[in-house]
Amino acid sequence: MSAPNHGFLAGAADIARRLLRDRAAMVGFTLILLLVLAAIFAPWLATHPNDVYEIHTARRLTPPGAEHWMGTDRMGADIYSRLLFGARITILIAVIAVGTAVLVGVPIGLVAGYYRNWFSDLLMRLSDIFLAVPQIVLAIAIAQTLGPSIENVILALSATYWPFWARLVYAETRSIKNETFVEAAIALGASAPRVMILHILPNIASAIIVRTSIGMGATILTAAALGFLGLGAPPPTPEWGRTIAESREYLPEAWWYALAPGIAIFLVVMGFNLLGDGLRDILDPRIRRGGRGP
Amino acid sequence: MKRLELILSRLLWLVPTLIGLGVITFAISHVIPTDPVAILAGENATAEQIAALRTQLGFDRPLPVQLLAYFQDLLRGDMGVSLFSQQPIAEELATRLPATLELTFAAVLLASVLGIPLGVVSALRRNSAIDHALRIVTVSGLAIPSFWLAIQLQYLFAMQIGVAPLNGRIDGFGPEPVTGLMLLDSLLQWDWESFWGALRHIALPAITLALPAAATIARFTRAGVLEVVTSNYVLYERAMGLPGALVTWKYVLRNALISTVTQIGLIFGVLLSGAVVVEAVFDWPGLGAFAVISIIQSDHRAVMGFTLWAGAIFVIVNLIVDVLHTLIDPRSTR
Numbered sequence: 094m095s096a097p098n099h100g101f102l103a104g105a106a107d108i109a110r111r112l113l114r115d116r117a118a119m120v121g122f123t124l125i126l127l128l129v130l131a132a133i134f135a136p137w138l139a140t141h142p143n144d145v146y147e148i149h150t151a152r153r154l155t156p157p158g159a160e161h162w163m164g165t166d167r168m169g170a171d172i173y174s175r176l177l178f179g180a181r182i183t184i185l186i187a188v189i190a191v192g193t194a195v196l197v198g199v200p201i202g203l204v205a206g207y208y209r210n211w212f213s214d215l216l217m218r219l220s221d222i223f224l225a226v227p228q229i230v231l232a233i234a235i236a237q238t239l240g241p242s243i244e245n246v247i248l249a250l251s252a253t254y255w256p257f258w259a260r261l262v263y264a265e266t267r268s269i270k271n272e273t274f275v276e277a278a279i280a281l282g283a284s285a286p287r288v289m290i291l292h293i294l295p296n297i298a299s300a301i302i303v304r305t306s307i308g309m310g311a312t313i314l315t316a317a318a319l320g321f322l323g324l325g326a327p328p329p330t331p332e333w334g335r336t337i338a339e340s341r342e343y344l345p346e347a348w349w350y351a352l353a354p355g356i357a358i359f360l361v362v363m364g365f366n367l368l369g370d371g372l373r374d375i376l377d378p379r380i381r382r383g384g385r386g387p
Numbered sequence: 388m389k390r391l392e393l394i395l396s397r398l399l400w401l402v403p404t405l406i407g408l409g410v411i412t413f414a415i416s417h418v419i420p421t422d423p424v425a426i427l428a429g430e431n432a433t434a435e436q437i438a439a440l441r442t443q444l445g446f447d448r449p450l451p452v453q454l455l456a457y458f459q460d461l462l463r464g465d466m467g468v469s470l471f472s473q474q475p476i477a478e479e480l481a482t483r484l485p486a487t488l489e490l491t492f493a494a495v496l497l498a499s500v501l502g503i504p505l506g507v508v509s510a511l512r513r514n515s516a517i518d519h520a521l522r523i524v525t526v527s528g529l530a531i532p533s534f535w536l537a538i539q540l541q542y543l544f545a546m547q548i549g550v551a552p553l554n555g556r557i558d559g560f561g562p563e564p565v566t567g568l569m570l571l572d573s574l575l576q577w578d579w580e581s582f583w584g585a586l587r588h589i590a591l592p593a594i595t596l597a598l599p600a601a602a603t604i605a606r607f608t609r610a611g612v613l614e615v616v617t618s619n620y621v622l623y624e625r626a627m628g629l630p631g632a633l634v635t636w637k638y639v640l641r642n643a644l645i646s647t648v649t650q651i652g653l654i655f656g657v658l659l660s661g662a663v664v665v666e667a668v669f670d671w672p673g674l675g676a677f678a679v680i681s682i683i684q685s686d687h688r689a690v691m692g693f694t695l696w697a698g699a700i701f702v703i704v705n706l707i708v709d710v711l712h713t714l715i716d717p718r719s720t721r
Contacts, residue, residue: 221404227660230660
């Protein structure tokens, strides 16, 4: 007994084929792939892999050249090498923060959408309260309270982003709850968790996937902003947002300092947005292109 | 009457939302590792002095009592005193509101002027080279980190070319405050020097905020126009021989811009309460910069005040947007 789903594998192959034909989505996919490769192979790709923690005062603030492709920073460290290691932090934060937000938001949305009682009202009202302030405001407040570290940035981001998935899953569950196949499953005596996980979840998965891809981009932007404000990992960590903040003191002389990390953030966020757009067109044609936020 | 019902229910919902926000911000600001009293008392304070200050500020009472006291104060319009500036927080927020309001108006205006025509052109020339180019531009606009863009603009226009100041809102005192919006005030007093100064100061932060907003507006306009252009009634009007330009500007745009107007409203709400980082980079003396200063100084009362204020503004702006939406598009009342 499964929900109306024309074979999971066949569906996935069809989606992959259509994605391959979407040029913009492929550009996005390539950008994300490059980020992942940079993160995995950072120690081998880096020209000065030890510069992440070492200090070379003699060559501080060197402009880009043959030795330092993207110049050096205030500690004399190679910006290109630090950029590669920074990719690891970006992926770490985005994947864990969004993963947690999905793992918290989706069950809450499912339960609240499935039942119609005071508890589901309470859950949705709670998520509305979180959505009542811009995410960056709440994330800053939480991250500051907990103190600057990568873990706390992740915590702050997942605490502020779960309501987006809860709201989405709630609305989707409500609209699908009255479909015949769900009613049939309930009538046949399937337990509530079984109906939610085996019958409702597969049918709203595409909406969750689309929102997750775009949410990754938004989360990386917010995480970078937190790092920029000094709320991310403490100094020697090659976090992109923090590097940009450091560069401000050395302008206008060190024009190259903020260039590479800024472009890196931009390309990665664009990658997730492009992929999300492509996925949305294929998986969820009802939603229009456009919008900000996850 | 549906509309009145909507407004009333949303206004009623504002109260529990703000209470909930108050509880959340209160909870976050009380699990903090740093002790604001110790910071305030200074490095040389003895343990007795810190304890005395704690009692004086009421920080020694049980948390629920503190929370209740906070809400009682809020009901009287008293958000407490900023621990560091020693100014009432409500007053500080009120004096900073015009700066943020002016910046938001400027950014939203700029974003609309850029975004709407781009979206219309994109839709009317669908799949042309222009459409593809604009798509790349709008996708990029949403992906640029605003603080980085702010710094690059500062580098280029303030440090290299020198056409705009690095930061701040005005040189000197500015015009006599009437509305608090400097551009408007200087115009009202025919003070062209102040107007020019204010315009030069607001240009870079407004552009920074307007770019991603323009991208959003362009995308929604494009989608809206596309939907309407392919609808039956536009086909009918064309078939009746109405001139193309008339059809486009009169019949298409009015219906196509419904979702654009909603988006502009939502952007307005977000910028009014959430332009935190950009205000901080440009030292713009608004609400966002206040939030960053308060956060850096662990001024919890001020952070709570800002969060509540931002929440209230955001909820009210969204309510206004919803009401406007039912006015433009009667279908949405159902």
